[in-house]
Amino acid sequence: MKFNLTPDFTVENFTAPYIIAEIGSNHNGDMDLARKIIDAAVATGAHAVKFQSWTPESLIATEEYEANTVYTDDPKKHWGSLREMVEEYYLREDQHKELKEYCDTKGVDFCSTPFSEGETDLLNDLEVPFFKVASMDINNLRLLKYLAQFDKPIILSTGMATLGEIEQAIQTLEDAGNQRIMLLHCISVYPPKMENVNLRNITMLQQTFGYPVGFSDHTIGSAIPLASVALGACLIEKHFTIDKDLPGWDHMISANPEEMTDICSESKNIAAAMGSYRRTISDEEEQKMPKMRRSIITARNLKKGDIIEEKDLTFKRPGTGIAPDEEKFVVGRSLKNDLVKDSVIRWDDLV
Structure with a gap:
């Protein structure tokens, strides 16, 4: 199966992948830093930059805030309380618009992951080409139904999900009238152990569900996402930063510009080199x-x-x-x- 993920890009297994530089919250609430990361992503050849759309109210309940009032494990990754970090790092509505306009001037697709219906409406108003569903929401059927009604492609991460939960999510989207679905094999550990990455799940998902399958990668470096292309992954989502030593949740496990450039250029070569199953002599x-x-x-x-x-x-x-x-x-x-x-x-x- 194939479909247009954006007006200019068709996704199909075993073709050169669409590359998403996942900025997420790596902007650290600083729009100057966000623009610098966007510029760096454009220079690597990424097709899109992706953010995360949540607020302190839409993502986390009071009980979780009260359980995480002080972080002591890693001062670079965590500081203050969970509530303070969320307040600092979430994108305001006007910042969404600012970043979308900046991406438009740079010729790179702007996209984001909505974590509630309100954020879905905001992204729809900004005319994102598709919706990305975080792994945590694969069983959030109310949100899936809401996303499906906008008739946009939906990219569904499968971290932490059983086959039954993946099937349930797909069925929910299909029943709501949306069949432009892409699955992302994903391991929701940052970073995962190599023996737990299970890239062969890409083949399994292709054969089980018949939809395009990509890879949302949380490993360190560029080798594993590039390996996924040999299994037919037609989209790679990879956290991206300009400096792995910056404070914040995800900088450490993110690709730097050199690694992302490798992913963007070499993924095309791998897809081309896969060629045909039929034996031929050039x-x-x-x-x-x-x-x-x-x-x-x-x-x-x-x-x-x-x-x-x-x-x-x-x-x-x-x-x-x-x-x-x-x-x-x-x-x-x-x-x-x-x-x-x-x-x-x-x-x-x-x-």
């Missing part, structure tokens, strides 16, 4: 055959009328004469003319 390879392959060569001086034996023959370049696998049609034949040692034997040399 025109370029055929042109190499005369130089690269071997021919049947005389191993000693031979006289006109000699009956050729195996010991009279060897195999060397160039491949312009009789091929080695046709030796059986040469042995036992007599020569029409003298041949010196190390000569290429041709069919018109034989009686």
Whole structure:
């Protein structure tokens, strides 16, 4: 199955992937920093930058705030209380508009993950090309139904979800009239252990549900998202920053500009290199055959009328004469003319 994710980009398994630089909250509430990260993402070749649309009220309940009043584990990743961080890092409505307008001037798609109906309305008003559903909301059926009504493609992350929950989410969207669905294989650990990444789930999701499948990556570096392209991932979502040492939740596990550039450029090469399941020989390879392959060569001086034996023959370049696998049609034949040692034997040399 394939469909237009944006007016200019069609998603289909085993094609060059759409690349989302997930800025998320890496702007740290600073619009100058947000613009710098957008500029860096554009320079890498990413198709889109993505943010997260939530407020202190739409994301977290009072009980959770009260349970996280002080962080002591990692002062770079966490500071103050959870409520203070959320208040600092959430995007206000006017900031959404500011960032959308900036992305438009830079020629990169602006998108975001809504965490409530109100934020969905805001993003719809900003004419985002698609909605991205966070893994945490795969069982938030009310939100899925609301998203489906806008007739936009929906990208559904599957972190923490069972097959039954993925099926339920798809069915909810389909029943609401939306079948432009993409699934993202995702492991909701930051970063996950390599043995838990399970990239083969990409193949499983393709075969089980029949929709395009991408990969939302939380590993360190560029190797694993690039590996996903070989399994047919047609979208890569990767957290992105200009400095992994900045304070905040996700900078440490984010790709830097060098890594994102690798993902953007090499994913195209991998998709192109996957080619066809059908065995073919390219025109370029055929042109190499005369130089690269071997021919049947005389191993000693031979006289006109000699009956050729195996010991009279060897195999060397160039491949312009009789091929080695046709030796059986040469042995036992007599020569029409003298041949010196190390000569290429041709069919018109034989009686």
